[in-house]
Each structure stands twice: as C-alpha cells, then as structure tokens.
Amino acid sequence: MTETAVEPPTFHHFIAGEWCPSTSARTFESRNPADTRDVVGRFQQGTAADVAMAIKAAETAGPMWRRTPAPKRGEILYAFAELMARHKERLARAMTREMGKVIAEARGDVQEGIDIAYLMAGEGRRMFGDTVPSELPDKWAMSIRQPIGVAGIITPWNFPMAIPCWKMMPALVTGNTVVFKPSSDTPHCATLLVEIMAEAGFPPGVVNLVTGAGAEVGDAIVDSPDIGVISFTGSSATGKRIAARAGAKLKRLSLELGGKNGVVVLADADLDLATDGILWSAFGTTGQRCTAASRVIVDRTVLAPLLDRLERRARALTLGDGLAETTDVGPLINAGAADKVASYVDVGREEGELILGGGRATDGDLAHGHFFQPTIFSGVGAMDRIGQEEIFGPVLAVIPVEGYGEAMLALNQTRYGLSSSIFTRDVNTAFRAMRDFET
Ligand code: NAP
Numbered sequence: 290m291t292e293t294a295v296e297p298p299t300f301h302h303f304i305a306g307e308w309c310p311s312t313s314a315r316t317f318e319s320r321n322p323a324d325t326r327d328v329v330g331r332f333q334q335g336t337a338a339d340v341a342m343a344i345k346a347a348e349t350a351g352p353m354w355r356r357t358p359a360p361k362r363g364e365i366l367y368a369f370a371e372l373m374a375r376h377k378e379r380l381a382r383a384m385t386r387e388m389g390k391v392i393a394e395a396r397g398d399v400q401e402g403i404d405i406a407y408l409m410a411g412e413g414r415r416m417f418g419d420t421v422p423s424e425l426p427d428k429w430a431m432s433i434r435q436p437i438g439v440a441g442i443i444t445p446w447n448f449p450m451a452i453p454c455w456k457m458m459p460a461l462v463t464g465n466t467v468v469f470k471p472s473s474d475t476p477h478c479a480t481l482l483v484e485i486m487a488e489a490g491f492p493p494g495v496v497n498l499v500t501g502a503g504a505e506v507g508d509a510i511v512d513s514p515d516i517g518v519i520s521f522t523g524s525s526a527t528g529k530r531i532a533a534r535a536g537a538k539l540k541r542l543s544l545e546l547g548g549k550n551g552v553v554v555l556a557d558a559d560l561d562l563a564t565d566g567i568l569w570s571a572f573g574t575t576g577q578r579c580t581a582a583s584r585v586i587v588d589r590t591v592l593a594p595l596l597d598r599l600e601r602r603a604r605a606l607t608l609g610d611g612l613a614e615t616t617d618v619g620p621l622i623n624a625g626a627a628d629k630v631a632s633y634v635d636v637g638r639e640e641g642e643l644i645l646g647g648g649r650a651t652d653g654d655l656a657h658g659h660f661f662q663p664t665i666f667s668g669v670g671a672m673d674r675i676g677q678e679e680i681f682g683p684v685l686a687v688i689p690v691e692g693y694g695e696a697m698l699a700l701n702q703t704r705y706g707l708s709s710s711i712f713t714r715d716v717n718t719a720f721r722a723m724r725d726f727e728t
Contacts, residue, residue: 298331300333302339302497303496305497316334322619323660326657327386332473344439344468346493355436359414362413366462370407376485383477384449385619386612390577392611406458416462438516440519441519442467444471446472452522470500473501480500511540514538518540528547549703551710554585555588558713560595568599577681584685584700588691596665603665618663621660624659629681631648631661636674637686663685669688693718711726
C-alpha cells in the first residue's frame with residue numbers, strides 16, 4: 290500500500306453523552322504498526338481541562354446511576370455484551386489494524402470483553418452483602434455494597450478491549466461512573482468500545498472517554514480529588530508513579546503491572562508439549578503480554594533436545610500483517626518498542642548465546658512495520674538482565690539448571706513473579722511447584 294491518500298477520520302472525546310473535541314484543539318495520530326503508512330485516525334490530545342469536564346459529567350450522572358437498581362444496571366451490561374458479540378469480527382479486525390496482534394488473538398481479546406460483560410451483568414443480581422449476628426441485644430448488623438463514586442480507568446494497548454472491559458464492567462455494575470483514558474497507541478479500539486457502550490444504553494455521563502498523553506490526561510485523573518478509585522494496568526514504572534501520587538491522596542487503587550514469567554522444563558517433561566506451550570507463550574502477541582514466557586528454566590539433561598525443537602519451530606513462524614490468517618507473529622507496537630527490544634538483544638549478546646533471530650525483520654512488506662525476529666538466547670544466568678527485566682518483545686532467555694531445586698530457586702529469583710508454569714510428568718513434582726513457586 291501507499292501512504293494513506295484520503296484524509297484519515299478524526300475521533301473525539303466522549304463526555305456527558307456527547308462526542309466533543311479537546312480544549313487543546315490538538316490531535317495525535319494512531320498508525321497501523323504492521324504498515325505505518327496506514328493512518329487509523331486522528332484523536333484528541335486531551336488536557337487537564339478535558340479531564341475536569343469528564344469528571345464533572347461523571348459526578349453529575351452519579352446519583353442517578355447509583356439509584357438505578359443493580360439488576361437494571363446489569364441489563365445494560367448485558368445489552369453491551371450482545372452488541373459486542375454482534376460486532377465481534379469488526380472489532381477484532383480494527384484491533385489488529387491498530388495494534389498488530391494476529392486476528393485469532395484479537396478475536397480472543399474481544400471475546401474476553403464479552404465474557405466479562407456477561408459475568409458482571411449477572412453480578413447485578415448477585416451483589417450480596419452479609420448479615421451477621423450482633424453481640425448486642427436488639428441490634429441488627431449487616432453490610433451492603435455501595436459505589437465509591439467516579440472511577441479513573443487507565444489502560445495499556447496490549448489488550449485494548451479486554452482490559453478496559455475488565456475494569457469498567459465491575460465498576461459500572463456496582464454503580465460507579467467512569468472516566469476512561471486508554472493507551473495513546475490504541476485510541477481507536479477505545480473509541481469503538483465506547484460507541485457500543487453508548488448504543489447499549491449507558492446513560493449520558495456514566496461512561497466518559499478522554500484520549501491523550503499519560504503525563505497530562507493520566508496525571509489529571511490520578512491527581513483529581515474527585516476520583517475516588519483508580520484502576521490501572523500497565524508497566525511497573527508507571528504503576529509506581531501512580532501508586533505514589535494516589536497514595537498521597539489515600540485513593541483506592543488497583544494495579545496490574547509487568548511480568549518476567551518463567552516456564553520450568555524438567556528432565557521428565559514431554560518436550561513436544563513443552564515446545565508448543567513455550568512457543569505460544571513467548572512469541573504469541575509478539576511477546577507483548579504481561580504473562581508472556583520470557584524465561585525458560587530447563588534441566589541440562591534436556592537442554593539440547595528442547596533447544597533444537599524451539600529453534601526449528603520458531604524459525605518456521607510466519608511474520609506479517611496480523612489480518613492474514615497465515616500470520617503467526619505480528620509487529621511490535623511502535624518504533625520505541627522495537628528500539629527497546631533491539632537494545633535488550635545487545636545486552637543478551639553479552640550475557641548468553643544467540644541461538645536464533647536477534648534483529649529487526651525487514652524483508653519485503655515487513656520493512657513498513659515494526660517487525661522483530663523471534664529471538665532465542667541460551668546459556669543465560671538467572672540473575673542476568675535478560676533473565677530479570679521485562680523486555681516485552683519476542684525474546685526468550687533459556688536458563689539451564691540442574692534438577693527441581695535449582696529450577697525453583699531460579700524461578701523465584703525475580704521481583705515480578707506474575708505467572709509461571711512447569712512441564713513434568715511427575716504429579717508430585719507438579720504439586721510441589723504449586724507450593725513452592727512464588728507466583
Ligand atoms: P504504560 O506505558 O505504563 O502505559 C499504560 C497506561 O498508562 C497508558 O494509558 C499510558 O498512557 C498511561 N500513563 C503513562 N504515563 C502515565 C502517568 N504518568 N500517569 C497516568 N497514566 C500514565 O504501559 P504500556 O506500555 O501501555 O503496557 C505494557 C505494560 O503493561 C507491560 O509492562 C505489561 O506487562 C503490563 N500489563 C500488565 C497486565 C497485568 O494484568 N498485569 C496486563 C497487560 C499489560 P499513554 O499511552 O498515553 O502513555
């Protein structure tokens with residue numbers, strides 16, 4: 290393709306039920322990471338003043354939404370789930386275009402949004418409190434669930450529909466109103482979601498969307514005294530910053546942050562099964578998942594056959610535009626991500642032995658996107674940087690160890706510990722791992 294010839298569409302904030310421009314009168318572009326000549330659209334460069342308007346709208350809608358019976362709120366969530374299901378293919382294709390994950394995974398991302406909307410719709414009829422016996426005579430003791438108020442929702446780009454739904458659906462069914470700030474890499478996905486929310490019948494002001502930079506829009510949400518709860522998913526660095534600022538204001542805070550996830554492969558493992566699991570985990574979503582396996586901790590006795598399988602299978606992965614059903618691995622999200630991955634590959638060359646990949650993929654049409662070769666290092670030490678730091682790209686560090694004890698120590702030697710897994714045929718070892726792995 291050539292550079293987008295027609296003027297790309299401009300999208301707006303959604304505040305108090307209206308699509309409106311930013312007070313900044315500035316926009317930013319979202320481009321297809323598989324082909325950066327393709328401009329998805331222009332989006333509002335939000336400001337603190339825009340956030341203030343969105344909060345005001347959310348506060349105004351609050352009393353009405355809070356008084357709406359929870360089962361009735363649930364019905365709107367249900368209508369949203371139905372609409373999302375009806376538009377699933379359109380949403381998935383838009384997601385792949387904007388952030389690159391292959392279409393099968395994008396369908397899964399949309400499906401996760403649908404599933405949480407159905408689950409939380411049901412919660413509208415299940416929002417139980419407790420009644421407990423009081424130790425005092427003639428006293429009644431019970432608890433009920435109350436909304437907090439306005440929820441600030443700040444989300445990353447790697448699950449651009451699932452994560453906003455995971456955050457917004459529980460907040461909304463329990464009677465909170467929402468100010469939603471999506472990643473600047475996926476404003477179109479967020480806009481499509483909010484369009485469907487409006488169509489589903491969420492009243493004006495209950496859901497408000499403000500796009501724009503984390504440092505401006507995100508900070509304004511975190512700092513506002515009128516937002517009582519923040520739900521954030523993203524990098525640990527941003528999470529720490531938000532925790533400090535929100536903590537100073539004693540806000541309620543939910544943080545879902547980074548990972549450096551390990552797969553342990555023991556001597557008795559089914560190596561074909563392990564290879565399937567590792568490939569999907571390391572290179573699916575181009576390694577850009579919080580739960581991506583970026584460390585394989587393997588018993589030395591099976592190191593060679595496992596590496597052989599991994600190298601063969603990873604070499605055969607097809608890179609390309611995720612909209613092609615034959616593509617296995619899409620692009621990285623942006624140029625900055627490609628630079629970051631390349632810099633970790635430089636570190637890896639010092640720390641381990643490069644088995645496969647190690648560079649940007651630029652053959653043919655790939656040259657127009659942010660593609661990176663699936664990369665494997667062997668001989669990595671558990672404390673090496675590529676064994677410790679989140680790379681968030683298709684780079685796998687293989688760490689050889691001896692036996693279960695060393696594997697468990699290596700697995701636990703991380704400050705992340707978000708997810709882990711083990712391949713063994715011994716059920717007792719599997720249960721020891723459930724006990725021992727700090728995940
Ligand atoms: P990020 O750079 O931390 O950004 C996440 C969100 O925070 C974006 O909307 C970003 O806005 C915003 N932000 C940036 N600076 C901010 C600030 N000072 N105040 C408030 N908000 C701010 O993370 P990302 O690159 O989008 O996402 C990848 C990370 O998310 C990885 O570390 C991954 O492990 C993690 N993740 C975790 C989970 C989990 O469940 N644990 C799930 C998925 C992803 P801009 O886009 O405008 O900068």
